[in-house]
Amino acid sequence: MTTNDLPPSLRAAATPIVIVGHVDHGKSTLIGRLLYDTDSLQDGKLAQIVESSRKRGLTVEWSFLLDSLQIERDQGVTVDSTRIPFHLGGREFVIVDAPGHRQFLRNMITGAADAEAAVLVVDALEGAQEQTRRHAMLLRLIGIRHVIVLLNKSDLLDFDQERIAQAETDVRALLGRLEITVEAFVPASARDGDNIASRSERAPWYTGPTLVEALAAVPAPASRLALDFRMPVQDVYRFDDVRYVAGRIDRGVIRAGDRIMIGVQGQQATVAEICRWHAPETPVAGAGESIALRLEPDLVPDRGDLLFPVSGAGEPPLKTARIRTRLFWLRSEPLRVGESFTLRLSTAEHDVTVASIDAVVDLDDLTLAPGEEVPPDGFAEVTLVAAHAILFDPFAPGYSDGRGVLVDRFQRIVGGAPLLGEAELPEGTHAIHPTASRVTALQRRALQGHEGAVFWLTGLPGSGKSTIARLVEKDLVASGVRASVLDGDTLRAGLCADLGFSPEDRRENIRRAAHVARILAESGQVVIVALVSPLAEDRALASQIVGEGFHEIHVDASLALCETRDPKGLYAAARAGRIPDFTGVSAPYDAPAAPRLRIDATGSPESAAEALGSFITTRIA
Amino acid sequence: MSLATPGVVSPRAMDDLDQLEAQSIFVLREAYRKLRPLSLLWSLGKDSNVMVWLARKAFMGRVPFPVMHVDTGKKFPEMYAFREEYTRKWNLDLMLGDCPPVEEIDPSLPPAARSAARKTAGLASLIEKHKLRGVIAGIRRDEQATRAKERVFSPRGAGHRWDVRNQPPEFWDQYATPYEDGMHIRVHPLLSWREIDIWRYIERENIPLVDLYFAKNGKRYRSLGDQDITSPIDSDASTLAEVIAELEASKTSERAGRAMDHESEDAFERLRVAGYL
Ligand SMILES: Nc1nc2c(ncn2[C@@H]2O[C@H](COP(=O)(O)OP(=O)(O)OP(=O)(O)O)[C@@H](O)[C@H]2O)c(=O)[nH]1
Ligand SMILES: [Mg+2]
Numbered sequence: 001m002t003t004n005d006l007p008p009s010l011r012a013a014a015t016p017i018v019i020v021g022h023v024d025h026g027k028s029t030l031i032g033r034l035l036y037d038t039d040s041l042q043d044g045k046l047a048q049i050v051e052s053s054r055k056r057g058l059t060v061e062w063s064f065l066l067d068s069l070q071i072e073r074d075q076g077v078t079v080d081s082t083r084i085p086f087h088l089g090g091r092e093f094v095i096v097d098a099p100g101h102r103q104f105l106r107n108m109i110t111g112a113a114d115a116e117a118a119v120l121v122v123d124a125l126e127g128a129q130e131q132t133r134r135h136a137m138l139l140r141l142i143g144i145r146h147v148i149v150l151l152n153k154s155d156l157l158d159f160d161q162e163r164i165a166q167a168e169t170d171v172r173a174l175l176g177r178l179e180i181t182v183e184a185f186v187p188a189s190a191r192d193g194d195n196i197a198s199r200s201e202r203a204p205w206y207t208g209p210t211l212v213e214a215l216a217a218v219p220a221p222a223s224r225l226a227l228d229f230r231m232p233v234q235d236v237y238r239f240d241d242v243r244y245v246a247g248r249i250d251r252g253v254i255r256a257g258d259r260i261m262i263g264v265q266g267q268q269a270t271v272a273e274i275c276r277w278h279a280p281e282t283p284v285a286g287a288g289e290s291i292a293l294r295l296e297p298d299l300v301p302d303r304g305d306l307l308f309p310v311s312g313a314g315e316p317p318l319k320t321a322r323i324r325t326r327l328f329w330l331r332s333e334p335l336r337v338g339e340s341f342t343l344r345l346s347t348a349e350h351d352v353t354v355a356s357i358d359a360v361v362d363l364d365d366l367t368l369a370p371g372e373e374v375p376p377d378g379f380a381e382v383t384l385v386a387a388h389a390i391l392f393d394p395f396a397p398g399y400s401d402g403r404g405v406l407v408d409r410f411q412r413i414v415g416g417a418p419l420l421g422e423a424e425l426p427e428g429t430h431a432i433h434p435t436a437s438r439v440t441a442l443q444r445r446a447l448q449g450h451e452g453a454v455f456w457l458t459g460l461p462g463s464g465k466s467t468i469a470r471l472v473e474k475d476l477v478a479s480g481v482r483a484s485v486l487d488g489d490t491l492r493a494g495l496c497a498d499l500g501f502s503p504e505d506r507r508e509n510i511r512r513a514a515h516v517a518r519i520l521a522e523s524g525q526v527v528i529v530a531l532v533s534p535l536a537e538d539r540a541l542a543s544q545i546v547g548e549g550f551h552e553i554h555v556d557a558s559l560a561l562c563e564t565r566d567p568k569g570l571y572a573a574a575r576a577g578r579i580p581d582f583t584g585v586s587a588p589y590d591a592p593a594a595p596r597l598r599i600d601a602t603g604s605p606e607s608a609a610e611a612l613g614s615f616i617t618t619r620i621a
Numbered sequence: 622m623s624l625a626t627p628g629v630v631s632p633r634a635m636d637d638l639d640q641l642e643a644q645s646i647f648v649l650r651e652a653y654r655k656l657r658p659l660s661l662l663w664s665l666g667k668d669s670n671v672m673v674w675l676a677r678k679a680f681m682g683r684v685p686f687p688v689m690h691v692d693t694g695k696k697f698p699e700m701y702a703f704r705e706e707y708t709r710k711w712n713l714d715l716m717l718g719d720c721p722p723v724e725e726i727d728p729s730l731p732p733a734a735r736s737a738a739r740k741t742a743g744l745a746s747l748i749e750k751h752k753l754r755g756v757i758a759g760i761r762r763d764e765q766a767t768r769a770k771e772r773v774f775s776p777r778g779a780g781h782r783w784d785v786r787n788q789p790p791e792f793w794d795q796y797a798t799p800y801e802d803g804m805h806i807r808v809h810p811l812l813s814w815r816e817i818d819i820w821r822y823i824e825r826e827n828i829p830l831v832d833l834y835f836a837k838n839g840k841r842y843r844s845l846g847d848q849d850i851t852s853p854i855d856s857d858a859s860t861l862a863e864v865i866a867e868l869e870a871s872k873t874s875e876r877a878g879r880a881m882d883h884e885s886e887d888a889f890e891r892l893r894v895a896g897y898l
Contacts, residue, residue: 010636043873068766069785070887079786082769083762085815092637094813106790110772113792142792225632234647235654239681246679248647253632277682278674278826286632289639290646292681303654330790344795403793411800413790442800 014092018112021121022129023100026152030190032062037197066097081111117146143397155189159203184214224251224287228314232346244292256283263305272296304348325417334373352384444524450620452521459555462562465530471609483526514542536590557601645810646679656755663688668759687714718747781896
């Protein structure tokens with residue numbers, strides 16, 4: 001943005017300010033009050049709010065100004081963010097109301113990500129809560145530099161100076177740990193209007209700014225014109241025999257005649273013309289403008305290729321395939337090492353894999369600790385590896401550089417990953433750079449008519465797992481489903497021939513089976529695994545490896561029944577001491593506590609297969 | 622090839638309209654790249670004319686996808702004349718969609734909502750017929766409180782329903798892509814524009830409009846819906862400059878003249894969930 005350079009005759013773009021904080025701490029109320037006190041409401045709006053409040057047995061509920069959805073009003077909770085224009089002292093703002101409930105964190109980020117400044121609302125009685133900390137952490141990760149704290153509901157402390165000072169110390173300490181400077185700390189009551197637009201009479205001791213004064217002091221966005229030129233290619237058009245390289249300038253300035261480099265290949269070209277339609281013709285364009293370039297020679301860059309000045313002119317972007325990121329995670333299942341994603345960076349898309357989770361944020365005290373996985377709505381430092389080197393400028397608060405976003409194979413945005421820089425190669429390791437498939441789950445689905453998934457059959461030896469698995473495989477394939485079986489004995493005859501039956505070897509057997517199952521499932525297969533897999537812990541490992549689409553199925557038959565069946569004579573041999581570590585006899589079997597499906601294996605294998613078959617059919621539809 | 626000496630010319634400073642324009646162009650180019658087949662809803666009103674204009678800015682003077690007009694048959698005659706004239710002048714590939722007769726629409730709805738539901742049905746059949754994956758629509762946040770909750774790329778699942786409780790994250794200019802067969806994305810390039818911005822931009826760019834927006838005999842239309850459910854406001858603003866001055870002083874909502882927004886508290890939300898704009 002270029003507000004700083006604006007001649008006074010031009011109107012500046014509105015400054016977005018986001019209001020964040022824990023659920024019910026009074027964000028929506030604050031905005032409603034702010035709009036009312038500054039006379040920013042449209043005619044008739046107040047009457048509507050009074051009417052909607054009365055209908056629900058409430059006195060004036062200011063939050064209804066923003067909480068327009070029925071569910072929001074009925075539940076008294078903000079679900080999605082809203083943006084409303086707001087005029088203050090000759091300057092335009094956009095106030096963004098963000099939901100405080102953890103379940104709607106993705107909506108909070110949607111509202112907050114482009115804000116220039118934030119107001120963190122903290123309830124004076126409750127103090128900082130879990131979402132206060134989560135939101136504060138996010139403010140830092142999305143790069144918001146200017147933070148105002150509003151101690152709301154100070155009426156409940158009777159605006160007592162001492163108690164408010166205590167609350168202030170606590171909040172400042174918390175934000176200090178995140179390296180967030182508090183620009184203003186305003187004790188206020190959103191409901192009653194104290195220190196919102198006018199000074200509170202109940203806190204004569206307070207000499208700091210009101211909220212309105214604090215907002216007026218938010219600086220204009222920093223200019224990106226003075227930085228080195230960057231333009232990610234958005235698209236390439238050919239209209240009437242002219243080729244246009246279209247994009248929006250991220251930063252810097254470009255002029256006709258400038259020499260530029262294109263993407264990682266580093267081809268060079270000259271800007272022959274800067275093209276616009278129905279606009280004053282100038283041979284120059286700056287950060288923020290959506291333009292089209294004609295290049296000489298007439299090269300055809302790809303979407304996502306970064307255009308930047310030829311070497312010698314300024315700092316080049318970083319180029320690396322190992323990237324350190326600080327991640328916020330939005331998927332409802334945890335993130336684990338080895339998962340692959342598309343990293344979207346401006347208009348570019350790169351295949352990346354999580355190489356390591358280096359540290360996870362503990363939300364209770366905001367410290368970093370080692371961790372195996374990133375929990376839903378969690379934060380972590382993570383190393384990503386790309387299949388090829390990528391170009392980027394490291395993330396910096398207030399700029400649009402390094403804004404990585406992770407997208408899963410279902411095309412869903414699952415996290416934000418500010419790119420911090422190049423990751424060191426861990427010593428003594430052989431760096432692996434797995435490549436991700438270019439085929440999406442959607443394409444496979446369309447081809448096959450069903451999802452890939454893993455159905456993991458566990459049960460005592462002789463319970464009928466293999467028989468049932470083979471029957472189901474046959475039925476599924478007959479009805480057009482791509483199904484296959486990974487059977488314990490088959491695996492042990494080949495892939496796992498080097499393994500015995502010690503607990504370690506059993507675990508390794510399961511680990512290998514789970515990885516094979518995952519590869520097959522990702523390629524769209526329905527995989528039925530038939531493995532005794534006696535230990536709950538080992539099955540948990542399998543579930544973790546497979547991830548989404550793992551179904552634990554208990555093929556349930558009593559030990560006594562299995563022993564009388566004894567189709568392979570194994571129980572007899574085990575009882576005679578000829579087979580050591582035999583599950584059920586001389587090694588433990590942990591029956592699953594809560595399998596996705598329990599199959600009664602005391603009847604015929606056909607009826608068991610039918611039960612399993614119909615379960616599978618519903619899960620892959 | 623012009624060889625300018627670096628440092629001589631500086632870029633033009635961007636004001637608020639320049640920034641809105643640049644962002645909308647970015648959004649339109651994303652839609653054209655990611656969502657095919659794509660089409661733009663041209664209601665013939667001021668916002669959708671601005672949208673067509675922005676598309677021409679994005680694609681060097683042309684609109685490289687069809688525009689659609691969902692014809693309720695109840696528009697003002699001036700609007701049909703405008704449609705003919707600018708389809709030709711702007712070289713638009715125009716697709717027309719009919720709406721089912723009002724008798725086929727749920728009779729339990731209040732009258733204006735029922736009329737809006739007709740338009741939704743007309744739009745739905747155009748989307749099905751052309752198997753559209755992207756539909757560009759000119760809604761704005763400042764028009765209506767549930768529109769204020771919208772995304773720039775707003776996914777519509779089976780039956781074109783808007784799942785308001787479960788919208789995807791949208792940040793750092795990364796937008797949702799369709800992830801299921803049969804779904805489409807509503808693209809809203811004007812979401813951040815305010816009514817006054819639209820008028821100032823029309824003035825700056827000299828974008829043509831039907832003259833129903835300008836006062837005659839003390840009345841003008843601020844928003845143009847169907848003839849039977851839109852009413853004019855009292856106004857003497859007969860030029861662009863006067864309209865802008867009037868809006869700068871006004872505190873009433875643009876859609877105050879639209880009946881369906883006022884029939885009950887949740888009427889508009891229900892219309893939108895069912896696929897209305
Ligand atoms: N006593 C007192 N109550 C307040 C004050 N501000 C808000 N409240 C009440 O706190 C409750 C929650 O307010 P909201 O504005 O809905 O809270 P929110 O932070 O927007 O909640 P979410 O958006 O759901 O996270 C309401 O019942 C308000 O009336 C205040 O200054 N003093
Ligand atoms: Mg709220």
